[in-house]
Amino acid sequence: MEMPEPRADIIAQKARIVARLTDALPEGTIISDAAETRAYECDALSAYRCAPLAVALPRTTEEVATVLRLCHEMRVPVVPRGAGTSLAGGSLPTADCVVLGVARLNEVLETDFANRFIRVGAGRTNLSVTGAVEADGFFYAPDPSSQLACAIAGNIAMNSGGAHCLKYGVTTNNLLGVTLVTMDGTIHKIGGAHLDAGGLDLLALICGSEGQLGVVTEATLRILPKPEGARPVLIGYASSEVAGACVSDIIKAGVLPVAIEFMDRPCIAATEAFSGAGYPDCEALLIVEVEGSPAEIDEQLAIILDIARRHDPVELRESASEEEAARIWLGRKSAFGAMGQMGDYMCLDGTIPVSELPFVLRRIGELSGEFGLKVGNVFHAGDGNMHPLIIYDANTPGEQEKCEALGAEILKLCVEVGGCLTGEHGVGIEKRDLMGYQYSPEDLDIQMAVKDAFDPGWLLNPAKVFPLASSAARRMAAE
């Protein structure tokens, strides 16, 4: 992955930059010792690493504003960071940057059950948002796989989803307001505990903007009353086509399961060897979960089972108890770990129209053969968000490049059938140079004009999201 040359003039001034930041902020906020900054040299896309100039770990919005204002004055690039769980390299540092981590802004600032919201520091982990309200019968809906570790700041940056987003939507559908600090240190309150506020909807623009526009320090999140219960069914099919048709029919029938998860044969095999969940030996496996009162669950499952049977399943397993439900989920929840046992892996995030599932799965199988690399598919089928996992060996010379080339082909395929490059992981550096397949030069241009409006110096999260060639002129003009 090509990165722009770090600015030698900034690196040369490291001592002065660190001193100015250290002087302006409470003790322990600025880290510059190489041994300590090492923990920040990559995120979950660990194939790419780069030690930053320094790391700032502020505790308040005002301290975040101070870091940004000083870096803006000194023209030092800033890479915002939540919990560092990005799969797309969204918080990969550059050698001339200050990493601005918001993990210490993690408090619950307000809960309001009557108006169904919670306000938290953006560094709070996803799962601990639910943790703060579940005793009162509420939960926060978006549930990325990394929810134990990932921060709300990163969820907002990438507009994260999760297995349950079919019913509840992704982050943007559950975000009511943010405090955003722009690169010049100005603090903006955007949105709030109400509907659409008039004027331009900057809240939705910021959601998914991958740290290009500002740093989110606080978030007001919609919380929902916990449903009475949930129950999954497991359905096995002899082909991906039939499983895809079953998914389409469930959606068309107007039932709204909270989750429809899909695993293909390579993934089922890996998972079964790893977890012993007792999954059937078949080409495609669906886990469909519904929620509600016992009567609602029964009614929805009756419709789903009826559709599933019409497609002639090789297996159809209901769950009569908590234990059986947990067993159905066991394999799915360990799928990424299981695939990881087979080698290094790269997890893609292309999203396609649901009706294209069978074609895309068949074509991925063909591409897998052509490139000689195994691909397992496990994904949120209800909304067409695929997660093909390419297995490779990072120690075999050339295999990383081959894997990236196959990944690029699969993502181009997603775009060709009317889908897109990324559903919930973001562009980061990983898909940056593929953006030209998704967007015309005019489309990229208008996006970059918006970036200009927020960050005219192009100092925030450099070399991410926009193809380097497309942004070159704007970056040069900004210097």
Place this chain on the structure above:
Amino acid sequence: MEMPEPRADIIAQKARIVARLTDALPEGTIISDAAETRAYECDALSAYRCAPLAVALPRTTEEVATVLRLCHEMRVPVVPRGAGTSLAGGSLPTADCVVLGVARLNEVLETDFANRFIRVGAGRTNLSVTGAVEADGFFYAPDPSSQLACAIAGNIAMNSGGAHCLKYGVTTNNLLGVTLVTMDGTIHKIGGAHLDAGGLDLLALICGSEGQLGVVTEATLRILPKPEGARPVLIGYASSEVAGACVSDIIKAGVLPVAIEFMDRPCIAATEAFSGAGYPDCEALLIVEVEGSPAEIDEQLAIILDIARRHDPVELRESASEEEAARIWLGRKSAFGAMGQMGDYMCLDGTIPVSELPFVLRRIGELSGEFGLKVGNVFHAGDGNMHPLIIYDANTPGEQEKCEALGAEILKLCVEVGGCLTGEHGVGIEKRDLMGYQYSPEDLDIQMAVKDAFDPGWLLNPAKVFPLASSAARRMAAE
């Protein structure tokens, strides 16, 4: 309402401007005769009128691009127009502008039931979108009161909602993609029939942008399977406080009605005299509607009725038949017409946290007394979107101004309790100069920087949304 001085140099060149547009476009596209342009001199905020320089009624996206490109070259302001039903003056012309109406772009371009979307020309009316898919068992959810007349283009511009948006969300939650033409005539495809696409989320930014950023010519909309049935209940209470508490409890209980409508005494009285719907004589009336299968409806209604009874209603009326259901809705649906019989009215659109309903209703009553103008309240209570109707007499000198002053006080009250100026009608010219109550100078500044990115010449929909004083420097710089 102050408007900037129209540019005399542009008006002086009317003949040349009209000739260039007429030459470049098919016959019948450009209208400039004063008798014919009169129909475009106002929208539904008819207290404000201004004849435009000319009106363009293109039939295709390419023709829209031609109109915009030529106006851009000649520095002529453009006022986009859907069906002209804006209650906020969103498409009020200026004397130096070309009105660009998209009503002729009204065809169904694509329907895809498997992937649950429809693509239409943006001039298509809201109700006829559902009309195009209902034979196949689908519908388009957002349902503004004006849905028979209003265009999707205007729904997108104002991010319109409707009685059923409590369950299904407003326009932004049901919009998948648009074709947008920017002021320089560039055609952009934004979003599509898939989730979040990576890069900046311009789709949500455009939704609700009131024609400030570009002209939408096509829209891809989410369609949903029609529920099996729906059933309303009518609940009367002796005070707004108790009715507000009942709404809060319903929301907290986790049932999700499709609609919770609220009417206060002045509105009930007017409606009853007008429609004879048989509403009870009480302070506050709720209509709560739920949807689903018969079993789901029964289950949800049981919970709602239980909550309603705990708050000691003066009336509780279930509907056992279609006729009884229609009778419950009859008064609500004729409420605006009924209030219109009492005099001229101004319809506000402030949105507040649901828990503030009792306080805000009481305070509106006090303000109504202080100003000596009747105010009726009928609104979507489930999401806190209020529609206070101020009754006044436009022919009594000074009463229009008094009404506007009272309206401003009520909207400021909404902002003070943590709400906002507008839920679904937009800012337009009506609430333009109140934006400073909602936003800090820094917040307005960053919104205007985004406007700069899309429309650096400030030619699109002039003198709307942003306070004239705030935008003066940017408009001057653009000239």
